[in-house]
Amino acid sequence: MKKQLVHAIPIMAILFAFSSCNQGKNENSTDGPRIDTVVTGTVTAELTDPPMVPKQLEYTSPKKVMVELEVIEKVMRIADSTEYTFWTFGGKVPGKFIRVREGDLVDFTLKNMPDSKLPHNIDLHAVTGPGGGAAATMVAPGQSARFQFRALNPGLFVYHCATGPVGMHIANGMYGLILVEPQSGMSKVDKEYYLMQGDFYTKGKFGTPGLQEFDMEKAIKEEADYVLFNGKVNANAGPNALKAKTGEKVRLFVGNGGPNLTSSFHVIGEIFDRVYVESGSLMNKNVQTTVVPPGGSSIVEMKMEVPGTYHIVDHAIFRTFHKGALAQIKVEGPENPNVFLKIKN
Amino acid sequence: MKIILTILSLIICTGFAAGQTSSHSNKKLLKIKKGTYISFFKIGNNQSITVASFYMDEYAVTNEEFLEFVKTNPHWSRSKVNRLFADANYLIHWESDYVIGEAHKAIYKSPVVYVSWFAAKAYCDWKGKRLPTIAEWEMAGKASPRNKIKMPLTEYILEWYRRPNPTVLPNVKSTYCNVYGLYDMHGLVWEWTFNFNSFLSKGDSRASEDDEKKSFCAAASINVNDREDYAAFLRFSYRGSLKGNFCISNLGFRCVKNSE
Numbered sequence: 001m002k003k004q005l006v007h008a009i010p011i012m013a014i015l016f017a018f019s020s021c022n023q024g025k026n027e028n029s030t031d032g033p034r035i036d037t038v039v040t041g042t043v044t045a046e047l048t049d050p051p052m053v054p055k056q057l058e059y060t061s062p063k064k065v066m067v068e069l070e071v072i073e074k075v076m077r078i079a080d081s082t083e084y085t086f087w088t089f090g091g092k093v094p095g096k097f098i099r100v101r102e103g104d105l106v107d108f109t110l111k112n113m114p115d116s117k118l119p120h121n122i123d124l125h126a127v128t129g130p131g132g133g134a135a136a137t138m139v140a141p142g143q144s145a146r147f148q149f150r151a152l153n154p155g156l157f158v159y160h161c162a163t164g165p166v167g168m169h170i171a172n173g174m175y176g177l178i179l180v181e182p183q184s185g186m187s188k189v190d191k192e193y194y195l196m197q198g199d200f201y202t203k204g205k206f207g208t209p210g211l212q213e214f215d216m217e218k219a220i221k222e223e224a225d226y227v228l229f230n231g232k233v234n235a236n237a238g239p240n241a242l243k244a245k246t247g248e249k250v251r252l253f254v255g256n257g258g259p260n261l262t263s264s265f266h267v268i269g270e271i272f273d274r275v276y277v278e279s280g281s282l283m284n285k286n287v288q289t290t291v292v293p294p295g296g297s298s299i300v301e302m303k304m305e306v307p308g309t310y311h312i313v314d315h316a317i318f319r320t321f322h323k324g325a326l327a328q329i330k331v332e333g334p335e336n337p338n339v340f341l342k343i344k345n
Numbered sequence: 346m347k348i349i350l351t352i353l354s355l356i357i358c359t360g361f362a363a364g365q366t367s368s369h370s371n372k373k374l375l376k377i378k379k380g381t382y383i384s385f386f387k388i389g390n391n392q393s394i395t396v397a398s399f400y401m402d403e404y405a406v407t408n409e410e411f412l413e414f415v416k417t418n419p420h421w422s423r424s425k426v427n428r429l430f431a432d433a434n435y436l437i438h439w440e441s442d443y444v445i446g447e448a449h450k451a452i453y454k455s456p457v458v459y460v461s462w463f464a465a466k467a468y469c470d471w472k473g474k475r476l477p478t479i480a481e482w483e484m485a486g487k488a489s490p491r492n493k494i495k496m497p498l499t500e501y502i503l504e505w506y507r508r509p510n511p512t513v514l515p516n517v518k519s520t521y522c523n524v525y526g527l528y529d530m531h532g533l534v535w536e537w538t539f540n541f542n543s544f545l546s547k548g549d550s551r552a553s554e555d556d557e558k559k560s561f562c563a564a565a566s567i568n569v570n571d572r573e574d575y576a577a578f579l580r581f582s583y584r585g586s587l588k589g590n591f592c593i594s595n596l597g598f599r600c601v602k603n604s605e
Contacts, residue, residue, distance in 0.1 A: 073509050085507050114434075114594050115510050118579060119586030140586040141593050142434060163586075165578040214507060216575055 035150060039064045039105045047096035050230045051242055051327075053192040053253060054099040057181055062103035069096060071112045071120045071139070071161075071174075078200060078226060079233040079324070081209040086231070087120065087161070087172040093231030094196035094257060095159070095176030100126075102154045102183045107146070108133065114142035119163055121145075125295070126157035126178045134162040154182035156279035156297040158255050167259050171201055171219050173231060175257030177297060182281075189301060190248035195327060196255040197263045197292065197314060198231065199224035206323055222260040227319040229312065229327040236312075236327040244304045246333025251301045252312075258294025264315040265292050265300070267329070269308065272300040289315050304331040306340040372410075374400035374602060375526045382480040385577045394480045401477065401485055402599035404517035404528040405456035405536060406468060408445050414468050416443055421464060430463035434592040455514040456534045456597035462589040465537045465598040474600035476539035479584070481601060483577070486530040488523040502531045502576040510595050531576075537598040541584040 042064040046054035072091045078084040089095025100106055110122050119140045123132035127149045130136075136147035160166075161174035177196060201219040202212035206226060218225065230236055244250050256263050266289040275284040276299035284290075292298045304310075311320075312327040319325040335341075379398045415422050415436075422442040426435055437459050440446025445453060460468075462476075469475050477485070487498070494501050501521075520532040587596075 075509070085509065117506055117508070117510060117595060119583050138586045140583070140588075140591055141595065143586075143591065143593075164582045165575050168575060168579075213504065216503070 035152065037062050037103050039103075042066060045098055045100065045106075047090065047098060048194070049090065049092045049096065050094055051193045051195060051236050053097055053179075053194045056186060056188070056192075057099060057101050059101065060185075062101065062105065064105045064107055065100050066107050066109075067098055067100075068109040068111065069098075069122065071110065071116060073113070073116050073118070075211065077232055078202075078212070078228075079207055082202075082204075082207060083211040084200065084202065085172070085211070085214075087118075087169060087174050089122070089159070089161075089174060089176050093173035093175075093198065094194075094255065095174070097176065097194045097253070098159075098178040099181065100151050100178065101181045102151055104151045104180075105148060106151055107148050108137070109144055109146045110137040110139055111144040112139040112141050116141040120161050120169065120174065121163050122159055123162040124149075124157060124159040124178055126151055126153070126155070126159070126180050128152050131162065132159075138163065151180045154180045154281070156180075156253055156255070156276070156299055158257065158295050158297055160257060160295070167219060168214065168216070170257060170259040171199075171214060173198065173257070175255070177253055177255045179253060189251040191242075191244050191250045192253065193242050193250070194253050194255075195229050195236070195312065196231075196257055197227065197229055197261075197265075197325065198257040199259065199261045200226035200228065202226070219259065224261060224319075224323060227261060227314060227323040227325040229325065233324040234326070238328070241309065241328035241330045242312075244329055244331050246304055246307050246331055246336060248331075249301060249303050250329065251299065253297070253299055254292055255297040256292040256294050260294060261314075261316075261319070262294065263292040263325075265290050265298060266313050266315040267300075267302065268311040268313060269306075270302045270304070270310055272302050274301040275299070304329070306336050307331045307333050373403040373526070375403055376604065377401055377481070377485050377525055380484050382484045384480075385483075385574070385581055396478075396480050396484050398604040399477075399481055400602040400604055401481070401525070401527060402474075402601070403526060405534060405597045405599045406465075407454050407517055408439070408449075408457045409453045411457035411460065411468065412439075412443065412445060414471055418467070418471065421467060426464070428590070430590055431461040432590045432592050434459050434594075435461060435464065437592070438594075451513050454516040456517055456529075458514065458534055458594055458597050459592040460537075460597065461592050462537050462541065462587070464592075466539070468598075469600035472600055474602045476537055476598060477601040478540050479538045482536065482538045483580075485523075485525060485527055488525050488527070488530070490521040491524050493521040498531070499574065499576045503579075505532045506576065506579050514595075534595050534597040535580075535583055535593075537596065538584065541587055 039062045044066045048054050069089050073087050075083050076086050086093050112120055121134045121137040123134040125132060127133045129149055133147055137145040139145045157178050159176050159178055161169035163169055201215045202225045203215050204212050236242055254265055272287040275287045275290050277284050279297045279299050290298050308331055310329045313320040314325040377399055380396050382394045382396050384392050384394060419425055423436045424442050466476055518528045520529045522528050523530055
C-alpha cells in the first residue's frame with residue numbers, strides 16, 4: 001500500500017487524538033482502498049489473447065471480479081516451420097490478459113485441463129499473500145483450485161506458473177499479465193496492445209524445422225535460441241502487425257516472462273512520450289529505450305505522428321536479427337511533413 | 346528364484362485373491378534387492394534411506410485386471426463407489442460399471458487410469474500386496490533400461506513428460522524394460538505411491554503451507570539434493586498436487602509385496 005505520508009499526517013494526528021487503537025488502517029483513507037472496503041456487485045473479467053487488451057474499466061467502486069484461467073499444454077508453432085510443446089494459461093503464449101481495478105476482490109479459479117501431463121499453479125505478482133497464490137492453486141490434471149485476493153496495489157503485474165521446476169514451466173510459456181488499474185482510472189488512449197517477451201531454448205537451432213524439444217542445458221546456460229514477442233516468430237509482424245492511425249495515442253502493456261533475458265525495449269522511429277517506470281507509480285517522459293526484466297513489466301505510451309511501419313525490438317539487437325525479437329506497428333494516415341520529411345535530391 | 350516366485354504368486358492367488366481368473370495369476374513379481382534411496386528433498390541431515398528388499402509387479406495394473414477387482418468388489422464399481430474415496434472421474438473411461446466396452450477394446454491391456462489412491466490401495470490389498478512407498482518406487486524406477494532406450498534415462502523421462510497424453514493409452518510392456526525386468530517405469534503413466542503426499546514430512550502435507558512451499562519457486566531451489574534432476578523434480582511436484590480421491594487420465598499404479 002502506497003502512503004502519501006505528507007497528506008496523511010494531519011489526518012493521522014486527528015485519528016490518533018480520537019482513536020489510538022485503530023492506527024495503520026485509516027491512515028490510507030486518502031489514498032487507495034481500505035483493505036476492508038465492501039465490494040458492490042460481481043463482474044466476470046474480460047480475458048483477451050495477445051496482442052489484444054480488455055476494454056478500459058468503466059466501474060468506479062470495488063467489485064468482486066470472477067476470473068477463470070485454464071492451463072492447456074499444447075503443440076503450437078514457434079516459427080513458421082517449427083513446432084514446440086507450449087504450456088499455456090488459456091491456450092496462447094503469453095497467457096490471457098486480465099484487467100481489474102485497485103480495491104477489487106478477485107475470485108480466481110485455475111483449471112488444469114484433464115489432458116495435461118503435469119500439475120501447474122499460478123503466482124500472480126499482483127497478489128498480496130503467500131506465494132502470490134501459488135500454494136493455493138496447485139492443480140493436478142483435470143482438477144481446479146480457487147482463491148481470493150484483494151488487488152491492493154495498482155500496476156501492471158506478471159503472473160507465471162510456480163510449480164517445480166519453475167524455470168522449465170516458465171521457459172515453456174507459462175506467463176502473462178494482470179493489470180490493476182488505479183482507483184482514479186487510466187487516461188484514455190486510442191489503442192492499447194499487449195506484448196510480452198520470452199526466451200526459448202530448443203534442441204535445434206533457431207528455425208530448425210519440425211517439433212523441437214526444450215533444451216535444459218541451454219536454459220541453464222542462458223543461451224536462448226528464440227527471443228520472442230508474443231510466443232512466435234512474427235506473431236505481430238507483417239500481416240499480423242499492430243495497427244494505428246496517424247495522430248493516435250498508443251499504449252503498450254509490455255511484460256517479460258523470461259525466464260532469463262532482460263529486455264531493452266525500444267520502438268525504432270518513436271520516442272515514448274510517457275513510461276510508467278517498471279509499471280509503478282513513477283512516470284518518466286521522453287524515453288528511447290526502457291528496461292523490462294524477467295518477471296517485470298512496463299507501460300509505454302506514444303503518439304504516432306508519422307505514417308509508416310515501426311519496428312518494436314529488444315535493442316540487444318542480435319536478438320532481433322537472429323532470434324526473432326521483433327514486432328511491428330503499422331501506422332496509416334496522411335504524411336506529416338512538419339514532423340518528418342524525406343527530401344528528394 | 347523362479348520357484349519362489351511361482352510359490353509366491355500361488356499364495357497370492359489362492360490365499361487372498363478369491364474369484365480371480367487364472368489368466369492373471371501369473372503376473373510376475375520381481376525382486377528388487379535392498380538398496381539406498383537418496384531423498385530428493387533434503388530431510389534434516391539424514392538424506393539417504395535404506396530400502397529393504399521387496400517384490401514389485403512386472404508391469405502396471407491393467408484395465409482388464411482392474412475389471413476383475415471391480416466385479417469381485419462391487420462397492421468399487423463406478424456407480425457404487427464412495428465419493429470420499431474416488432472423485433467423479435473414477436473409471437470414467439469405461440463404458441459402464443462392469444464393462445470396459447467394445448469401443449475401448451484397445452485399452453484392455455493398457456494401464457488402468459482414472460483410479461484414486463484409495464482404489465489402488467484396495468486393489469493391492471485384495472491381491473495380498475500393497476502400494477510401493479516413494480523410496481521403493483524411486484529406487485526401482487531409477488534402474489537402467491536394458492532395451493529400447495539409447496539416450497540417458499533422465500532425458501527419456503523428460504521427453505515423455507513434455508509429450509501431451511496420447512489419445513489411446515498404449516498397452517503395458519510397450520515401453521522399455523529395466524535391469525530388474527520391470528516394464529514401463531517411465532514413459533507410459535504416472536503411478537500412485539503409498540505415501541505420495543508425505544515426502545515433505547507430515548501425514549497431510551496439503552494442509553500445511555510450510556510444507557507446500559518447499560516444492561514451489563525459490564524455496565524449492567534450495568531444498569533439493571540434486572537441483573538438476575528435473576525429471577525427479579517434475580515427479581515430486583506431480584505427487585504434491587494429488588489428493589487421495591483424485592482420478593486422473595494419466596495416473597495408474599502397480600503393487601509390491603514384502604520379501605519376507
